[in-house]
Every structure is written in structure tokens, then in C-alpha cells.
Amino acid sequence: MNTQPAPLRQVSQAASSWRAWLMSDRPQSRRQAALGRWYAGWRSFAANRLALVGLGIVGALVLVALLAPLLSPYAPTVGELGQRLLPPSGSHWLGTDDQGRDILSRLIHGSRITLFVVVLVAVLAAPIGLLVGTASGYAGGWVDAVLMRITDIFLAFPRLILALAFVAALGPGIENAVIAIAITSWPPYARIARAETLTIRQADYISAVKLLGASPLRIVLRHVMPLCVPSVIVRVTLDMAGIILTAAGLGFLGLGAQPPMPEWGAMIAAGRAYVLDQWWVAAAPGAAIFIVSLGFNLLGDGLRDALDPKASQ
Amino acid sequence: MQASARFALVIVVTYLGLLAVTFFIGRVIPVDPALAVVGDRAPEHVLQRVREEMGLNLPLPQQFVRYVGRALQGDFGNSVLTSNPVWDDIRKTFPATLELATCGIIIGAGFGVPLGVWAAVRRGGLADHAVRVMALVGYSVPIFWLGLMALVLFYAKLGWVAGPGRIDVAYEFSVQRVTGIMLLDTAMAGEWDAFRSALSHLVLPAALLGYFSLAYISRMTRSFMLNELAQEYIVAARAKGLSETRIIWRHALRNALVPLVTVIALSYAGLLEGSVLTETVFAWPGLGLYITHSLQNADMNAVLGGTIVVGTVFIGLNLLSDALYRVLDPRTRDTRRGTGS
Amino acid sequence: MSNPARLPLLSVQDLRVAYPAREGGMTEVVRGVSFTLGRERLGIVGESGSGKSQTGRAIVGLTAPGGVVSAAQLRFGDVDLLRCAPEQRQALRGGRIAMVLQDPKYSLNPVMAIGAQIAETLQAHQPCRAAQARRQVLEALAAVGIEDPARVMKLYPHEVSGGMGQRAMIAMMLIASPELLIADEPTSALDVTVQLQVLGILDRLVAERGMGLIFISHDLRLVSSFCDRVLVMYAGRVVEEIAATELHRAQHPYTQGLLNCLPQLGASRHPLPTLDRKPEWAL
Numbered sequence: 041m042n043t044q045p046a047p048l049r050q051v052s053q054a055a056s057s058w059r060a061w062l063m064s065d066r067p068q069s070r071r072q073a074a075l076g077r078w079y080a081g082w083r084s085f086a087a088n089r090l091a092l093v094g095l096g097i098v099g100a101l102v103l104v105a106l107l108a109p110l111l112s113p114y115a116p117t118v119g120e121l122g123q124r125l126l127p128p129s130g131s132h133w134l135g136t137d138d139q140g141r142d143i144l145s146r147l148i149h150g151s152r153i154t155l156f157v158v159v160l161v162a163v164l165a166a167p168i169g170l171l172v173g174t175a176s177g178y179a180g181g182w183v184d185a186v187l188m189r190i191t192d193i194f195l196a197f198p199r200l201i202l203a204l205a206f207v208a209a210l211g212p213g214i215e216n217a218v219i220a221i222a223i224t225s226w227p228p229y230a231r232i233a234r235a236e237t238l239t240i241r242q243a244d245y246i247s248a249v250k251l252l253g254a255s256p257l258r259i260v261l262r263h264v265m266p267l268c269v270p271s272v273i274v275r276v277t278l279d280m281a282g283i284i285l286t287a288a289g290l291g292f293l294g295l296g297a298q299p300p301m302p303e304w305g306a307m308i309a310a311g312r313a314y315v316l317d318q319w320w321v322a323a324a325p326g327a328a329i330f331i332v333s334l335g336f337n338l339l340g341d342g343l344r345d346a347l348d349p350k351a352s353q
Numbered sequence: 354m355q356a357s358a359r360f361a362l363v364i365v366v367t368y369l370g371l372l373a374v375t376f377f378i379g380r381v382i383p384v385d386p387a388l389a390v391v392g393d394r395a396p397e398h399v400l401q402r403v404r405e406e407m408g409l410n411l412p413l414p415q416q417f418v419r420y421v422g423r424a425l426q427g428d429f430g431n432s433v434l435t436s437n438p439v440w441d442d443i444r445k446t447f448p449a450t451l452e453l454a455t456c457g458i459i460i461g462a463g464f465g466v467p468l469g470v471w472a473a474v475r476r477g478g479l480a481d482h483a484v485r486v487m488a489l490v491g492y493s494v495p496i497f498w499l500g501l502m503a504l505v506l507f508y509a510k511l512g513w514v515a516g517p518g519r520i521d522v523a524y525e526f527s528v529q530r531v532t533g534i535m536l537l538d539t540a541m542a543g544e545w546d547a548f549r550s551a552l553s554h555l556v557l558p559a560a561l562l563g564y565f566s567l568a569y570i571s572r573m574t575r576s577f578m579l580n581e582l583a584q585e586y587i588v589a590a591r592a593k594g595l596s597e598t599r600i601i602w603r604h605a606l607r608n609a610l611v612p613l614v615t616v617i618a619l620s621y622a623g624l625l626e627g628s629v630l631t632e633t634v635f636a637w638p639g640l641g642l643y644i645t646h647s648l649q650n651a652d653m654n655a656v657l658g659g660t661i662v663v664g665t666v667f668i669g670l671n672l673l674s675d676a677l678y679r680v681l682d683p684r685t686r687d688t689r690r691g692t693g694s
Numbered sequence: 695m696s697n698p699a700r701l702p703l704l705s706v707q708d709l710r711v712a713y714p715a716r717e718g719g720m721t722e723v724v725r726g727v728s729f730t731l732g733r734e735r736l737g738i739v740g741e742s743g744s745g746k747s748q749t750g751r752a753i754v755g756l757t758a759p760g761g762v763v764s765a766a767q768l769r770f771g772d773v774d775l776l777r778c779a780p781e782q783r784q785a786l787r788g789g790r791i792a793m794v795l796q797d798p799k800y801s802l803n804p805v806m807a808i809g810a811q812i813a814e815t816l817q818a819h820q821p822c823r824a825a826q827a828r829r830q831v832l833e834a835l836a837a838v839g840i841e842d843p844a845r846v847m848k849l850y851p852h853e854v855s856g857g858m859g860q861r862a863m864i865a866m867m868l869i870a871s872p873e874l875l876i877a878d879e880p881t882s883a884l885d886v887t888v889q890l891q892v893l894g895i896l897d898r899l900v901a902e903r904g905m906g907l908i909f910i911s912h913d914l915r916l917v918s919s920f921c922d923r924v925l926v927m928y929a930g931r932v933v934e935e936i937a938a939t940e941l942h943r944a945q946h947p948y949t950q951g952l953l954n955c956l957p958q959l960g961a962s963r964h965p966l967p968t969l970d971r972k973p974e975w976a977l
Binding site: 189190192193194196197198199200201202204205206207208209210281282285288289292293294295305308312315316319322323325326329330333334337338 | 363366367370371373374375378379382383389489490492493494495496497498499501502504505509622623625626629630633634644645648649651653656657659660663664667668671
């Protein structure tokens with residue numbers, strides 16, 4: 041009764057036997073159990089179509105950023121002044137800007153800057169937040185009080201304005217923008233890590249490891265922190281949209297990447313002078329920011345739903 | 354320690370922390386703080402005078418104490434750009450931001466709360482989907498870009514609203530400045546043409562901020578309402594035979610209001626932040642525009658002064674929401690337990 | 695036209711409550727429950743998941759959304775509960791059929807004063823002026839044995855003990871003089887000494903007003919001492935219907951098993967008996 045051709049049947053049989061192995065109730069090895077958990081998590085994530093869309097968008101961003109020189113039809117920083125402010129057409133899909141540069145190419149290369157900012161902020165802020173949060177939660181006492189006061193002070197600030205103030209002191213530029221945003225981003229991660237640590241630290245297996253003579257540092261690093269990582273990852277992903285928007289805001293104000301770098305926020309600022317007539321110059325980069333932020337938001341929502349179904353409504 | 358004393362301590366520490374951060378940004382980060390203030394084209398004697406004023410020769414802790422003392426009196430130094438005390442500049446520009454943010458929150462809460470309630474009561478219905486989509490868009494779209502596109506559409510193409518600025522140039526100097534809030538000033542003076550002009554300029558930026566506020570508030574309202582509607586006391590209220598309307602508004606929403614008030618306060622704070630970019634797009638002469646202009650001209654005193662003011666308003670809003678929490682939720686007040694069984 | 699005076703207070707025939715199952719289809723949690731009730735006390739006993747609470751809620755009309763209630767007959771007096779208009783059902787709730795819930799910590803509105811909550815029931819069914827309402831609230835609180843009604847009226851639910859909160863709930867549900875009371879585990883959240891007090895109050899009020907009572911509980915001994923008749927439920931069905939005084943002559947092995955498990959003072963029972971469930975009970 042099987043209507044599939046023979047080789048396809050073999051492949052689908054192999055696939056279904058893999059799936060059975062991954063979802064088995066009695067894993068034979070740690071690797072099988074771990075892989076099985078990953079697979080189960082992936083399945084619950086993938087059941088959410090919007091989350092897949094988000095993953096797709098983020099994946100597309102990474103791909104475009106990596107392959108930018110291959111994908112962009114023109115050079116992003118070279119413009120022909122005779123081709124200024126052209127509307128979208130066959131040769132320039134998104135038109136040209138006020139210096140005759142192809143907008144599509146600039147967008148494609150700008151994705152590198154976006155990815156750079158997002159990755160760097162995550163790499164800087166998340167570990168700091170994780171460290172501060174777990175140390176604070178595990179140590180307790182005055183260490184906790186002091187660290188949480190500091191966290192609260194940063195949380196009491198509006199993120200953009202604080203980043204503005206930092207950039208004012210450090211000077212404009214993409215690296216300083218990254219540092220400024222990272223400085224204002226770590227507090228929520230610290231809070232989350234601390235909350236998780238407070239729960240975990242009561243657990244019996246922590247007491248067991250302590251009895252075995254593990255030092256507090258080892259306990260925090262090897263036993264507590266890994267358990268806080270999933271929540272922090274979810275929060276970081278959800279935050280990424282905010283980070284992108286803050287970076288774009290800084291770029292819009294001229295404080296991020298400096299010209300002629302094709303940073304999307306700066307492109308909107310440049311297009312602003314002509315927006316009433318040549319609106320596409322500012323429209324395209326904004327749409328790009330929107331799509332990428334949307335992608336991260338969908339991805340983050342999907343991750344949160346997959347990892348903590350109670351949080352979703 | 355008494356709860357109120359602890360509370361006061363937290364406020365003081367947070368405020369000191371705020372000043373510490375701005376102190377750090379202003380004095381510690383720049384290689385030459387005085388240079389950062391006056392700019393690199395200032396003559397040497399100006400530089401020296403500013404150095405004296407800022408007390409840069411004193412040890413750092415002493416500098417901080419002077420800094421705090423001055424800040425508490427509202428002395429943020431002088432703006433390099435305008436040569437006015439920063440405090441005066443801020444006092445002139447803050448009402449405009451206040452007007453914008455307040456209109457924004459009225460739109461956001463006024464529409465957002467009913468929308469959120471509706472979305473929770475009719476799950477899977479139109480309001481439910483609308484709330485989710487609006488929230489998603491609100492969290493993803495750059496506010497300054499949306500403002501720009503809105504300007505193009507509603508001002509340039511459709512002509513429904515006025516363009517950038519706060520009021521038509523024609524009325525700008527004819528209005529007596531009483532509160533600094535254009536709508537109030539024009540209304541109080543009976544200048545209805547000017548009022549209409551001010552309103553026409555206010556609509557778009559306020560709607561923009563209102564949208565972001567609405568996206569957040571409606572989503573949180575929905576979430577809180579769903580939480581409340583699942584509680585046992587709602588079942589009991591139904592068992593009493595109360596109408597569904599009464600149950601939704603007088604029972605569920607009344608309970609959801611407790612965390613919701615904090616959300617609204619947070620949203621208001623977020624609008625103050627959002628106004629920084631919105632004011633740039635709409636040339637709205639508020640605190641946000643002041644800060645960004647100062648930034649672009651490397652006017653450190655003004656930037657830090659503005660940051661401190663905004664930070665103080667944030668702390669104030671947090672305080673307000675705490676106080677409101679206490680008023681709305683009888684469980685948080687100090688009570689004596691009833692006797693007997 | 696049947697004479698309303700002759701009709702039983704409540705007539706339930708083949709009541710079924712079903713919820714959507716996760717894999718699709720419906721799961722029945724109440725599978726064909728039938729009984730009639732006059733002005734008497736009926737106890738419904740069962741373990742967690744037996745469907746006893748769902749039965750009570752279906753009668754009042756408070757089945758959770760998504761649940762489907764059906765019955766051959768579900769009548770309160772001469773009102774067909776399943777086919778009447780929703781407004782009529784709502785008017786019956788609190789006015790003629792009342793329900794007391796388990797834990798006053800959760801079933802009283804935390805942000806509303808106790809007096810206001812009680813007055814709310816009254817105004818929904820017998821609207822009157824505020825002064826009159828206040829008088830009746832004070833009377834209602836006194837009737838449940840609260841000594842200082844004027845003070846308790848102004849308190850919030852978290853400011854009173856469990857026993858007092860449950861009494862306030864009883865006052866709240868009985869103030870509009872309903873004819874039928876469904877008590878869903880009314881004393882399960884209380885300390886043992888307080889349980890007896892609250893039961894005493896229920897006993898007195900039900901007797902004084904000639905109400906019908908459905909007492910839902912997991913505690914067989916409590917129910918048998920309090921009610922005239924007992925319905926034993928297991929897995930959504932009634933497995934035994936017996937007078938309280940005849941309980942020792944129960945026929946069904948589940949009831950016998952429950953009776954057997956009850957601890958006895960002064961008798962040493964080793965090993966402690968457990969319930970040996972037979973799959974055929976769930977059919």
C-alpha cells in the first residue's frame with residue numbers, strides 16, 4: 041500500500057527510526073538523553089509557525105550579512121552624483137540616496153553593522169548580567185544588597201538616555217555605541233539570573249555538591265550558572281529588538297556608526313531631509329529595521345513559549 | 354528598620370546612584386572634563402576658569418560631594434551653547450515634553466485599557482488579535498521612522514494635520530506663556546485659532562507616542578485580566594448572580610488595576626524616553642530635543658543636566674506607582690488582623 | 695401543568711459534563727448522574743477527580759468555559775435549567791440557588807470590603823436603599839455567628855481568619871434567601887475545630903430556612919454525620935446512593951473500601967487498609 045518510490049521509502053524509514061531513537065522513553069546514554077531533549081524542545085518550538093518565521097528572518101539576516109559583498113549589486117559607499125535620489129526602478133530596486141548610492145546595496149551592507157551590534161552587545165551584556173546575578177543570588181547578604189542596588193540604579197534609568205549620555209562622554213562611533221548599549225542592557229539579565237539562582241540554591245543537589253567539598257566558585261560556575269542560561273537566552277533574544285532599535289536611534293541622532301558607513305538608523309537620518317518628496321530614501325532602512333526587530337521578537341516569543349509554556353497566554 | 358524609613362533610604366540611594374553615574378560620565382570618563390564642557394575651541398582662560406569652577410583640582414570624592422550639593426539645588430552648570438544656566442533651559446523646554454507625554458499616555462491608557470479588557474473577555478476575537486499584532490508592531494518598529502512616515506502620509510500627502518513644530522509661526526509669539534503647555538495657555542487666553550493650530554501640531558506626535566503606549570498597556574491589561582478572570586472569586590461573583598459586566602469591571606478589572614497602575618507609570622516613563630526621538634522628528638521644542646541638540650554640540654553640562662532631570666522624573670514615577678499600589682491594594686497596607694474565628 | 699408544590703426542589707437525570715481532550719474529542723468528567731432532591735440534605739462524596747465538584751457547578755451553571763453540559767433533565771422546581779434563558783439562570787444564581795466555595799482566601803474579592811461584597815448579592819436580587827441594605831448585612835453577619843458585625847463589615851478578606859471568612863461567605867450567599875444551597879467542600883480549608891463551628895452554622899441555617907442542601911466533600915464520615923442521604927461518586931458516576939444511617943450496609947465495593955479505610959480510635963489496624971481499586975468500577 042506504500043505509494044512512495046523505493047529510495048524515498050528508505051529515507052523516510054531511516055528518518056522515522058532516528059525520530060524514534062530521539063524520542064525514546066529509555067535513553068541508553070547521556071548523549072541520547074541530551075539529544076532527545078533538544079529534539080523535543082525543537083519540536084515544541086517548531087510547532088509555532090510564527091516562531092519559525094522569526095527564525096527564518098534572523099537566519100536571513102545572518103546570511104545576508106555574511107554574503108553581503110556577493111549579494112549587493114553595487115558598492116555601498118560609492119555613488120554617482122548624477123544618479124541622486126532616483127525612485128525604485130529596475131536597475132536600482134530601492135532607488136538611490138542623496139549621494140547617488142544604491143540603497144539596496146547599502147541596506148545589505150548595513151546588515152553587517154546590525155549583526156555586529158547585536159552580537160557584541162549580547163556577548164558583552166549577557167555574561168556580565170549572568171555573573172552579577174548568580175553571584176548576587178548565591179552570596180546573599182551585603183554582596184546581594186550592594187549588587188542589587190547598583191542594578192536597580194541602572195534599571196531606574198531610561199535606556200536610550202543613558203546610552204546617549206555615555207556616547208556623549210565617549211564620543212560618537214559604532215564601538216562606543218555598542219559599549220553604551222551594553223552598559224545599559226545587563227541589569228535585566230542580572231535580575232533574571234538572580235531570581236533563578238535564589239530558587240536553585242535551595243536544591244538538594246547543591247547541598248550534595250557542597251558536602252563533597254566544592255568551592256563556592258565552582259558551585260556557581262558549574263552548577264548554578266548553566267541552569268540560569270536558558271532564561272537569560274530567552275530574555276536576550278527578546279531584548280535584541282530593543283537593542284536594534286536603540287542602536288538605530290543612536291544612529292539616527294548621528295551618534296552611532298559614522299558616515300559613510302551604511303548604518304540603517306543613520307540612513308534614515310540622511311533621508312529625512314528629502315522625506316517629503318523622496319520618501320523611499322528613509323522608508324527602506326526603516327522597513328529593514330522593522331523586519332529584523334520583528335524577527336527577533338517572534339523568535340524570542342517562540343523560545344519563551346517552548347521553554348516555559350506557562351509564561352505564554 | 355521601619356518600612357517607610359527603608360523606603361526613603363532606597364530613594365536616597367537610587368538618587369545618589371543616579372548622580373554618581375552622571376558624575377562618572379561627566380568627570381571620570383572624559384580625559385579632560387573641563388575640555389569636554391567647553392569644547393576644544395575655547396580659549397585657555399575660559400578653560401582654566403571652568404576648571405576652577407568644577408573643582409577639578411580637588412580629590413574625586415570631594416568633587417562628588419560638591420556635585421551632589423549643586424545638583425540638589427538645581428545647579429547643573431551653564432550650557433555652553435546658550436550660556437544660560439542649564440536649569441533655566443530645562444525649565445523652558447520641559448513643559449513641552451510634559452504636554453506631549455501626557456497626551457500620549459491619555460491616548461495609550463484611555464484606549465489601551467478597554468482594548469485589553471475586551472481582548473481578555475473575548476479570547477480569540479478581533480480585539481485579541483488586534484492587541485497581539487499591535488504589540489508586536491509596537492515592539493519592533495523604530496518610533497522615529499514611524500513618525501517620519503506618518504508625517505509624510507498625514508501631513509505631506511493628505512494634509513490632515515500640521516507639520517513639524519509646536520504651533521504655527523503666526524501664533525508663536527502672540528501666546529502668553531503661563532504654564533508652558535500650549536493647549537492650556539491658548540485655551541486660557543481664549544485664543545481659539547491658536548488653540549486649533551497647537552492641537553493640529555500636537556495630534557501626530559501625541560498619536561505616535563500614544564500608539565506605543567497603547568501597544569504596551571493593552572497587552573499588559575489583557576494579561577492581567579486573563580489572570581484575574583481565572584481566579585476563584587470570579588466564580589464566586591458569578592455564583593452570586595451578578596451581571597457579567599459588573600464582574601468584568603468592578604471585580605476583575607478592579608483587581609487587575611493594581612499591577613496595571615505600575616504598568617501605566619512605566620509606560621509614561623517610556624514615553625519620556627520615546628519623546629527624545631519623537632521631538633527630533635517633529636521639531637518639538639521639548640527636553641528631548643534639548644538633550645539631543647546638546648549632544649550633537651558636545652554640551653556636556655546640558656546633556657547631563659537633562660539626564661538627571663529625566664532620571665529624577667523616573668524615580669518620581671516609580672514612587673508614585675508604589676504609592677498608588679498601596680492605595681489600590683488593601684493587602685499592602687499595614688493592618689491589624691481581625692480577632693476571633 | 696404540574697403543581698410546583700409537588701415538584702422536587704431539584705431533579706437531575708443523566709447529567710453529563712464533558713471537556714475537550716488534548717488529543718481531540720471530549721472527555722466526560724460527569725457520566726450520567728441522576729438524583730432528586732427535596733427539602734433535605736444530600737451529601738456527594740468522592741475523591742479528587744470523581745466529578746463531584748463538576749456536578750455541583752453544572753447545577754449552578756458555573757461550568758468552566760469549554761465544558762459541555764447535557765442532561766435528560768435538569769430542573770429546579772419548574773425551571774428547566776438547561777433550556778431557560780441565560781438571564782433567568784443568572785437571576786436564579788444567588789437568588790434561589792446558592793453556592794458556597796471552599797477557601798475564603800481565594801473566593802472573596804481581595805480588594806472589596808466584606809460588607810460591600812455581601813450587600814452586592816442583596817442588591818443584585820432584592821434591590822433596596824443603602825441603609826436598608828446595611829441593616830440586612832448586619833443581620834446576615836449576626837446570623838452566621840459573627841459577634842461584632844459592624845466592625846467586620848469594614849474589614850477586607852485578608853484581615854479575617856479562615857473561619858470568619860467562610861462565615862462571611864455563607865452570609866454572602868444566603869442573604870438573598872435562596873431555596874437550595876450547594877456547598878462545595880465548605881470546611882476543607884479550615885482547621886478541625888473551626889470546621890465543627892462552621893458546620894454547626896450551616897446546620898442551623900439550613901434547618902431554620904427549610905432549604906435543600908447538597909454537601910460535596912471527600913470526607914465520608916463528615917458527610918454521613920451531617921446529611922440525610924449520601925451519593926458516592928467514582929470516576930464520574932454514582933456508584934452508591936444510600937441513606938446516611940444505612941451506610942454500614944453499603945453494597946458497592948468502593949464504598950465498603952472507603953468505610954474500611956476510616957481510622958478507628960482504640961482499634962489497632964495493622965497493616966493499614968488501603969483501597970484496592972478495581973477497573974470495573976470506572977465503567
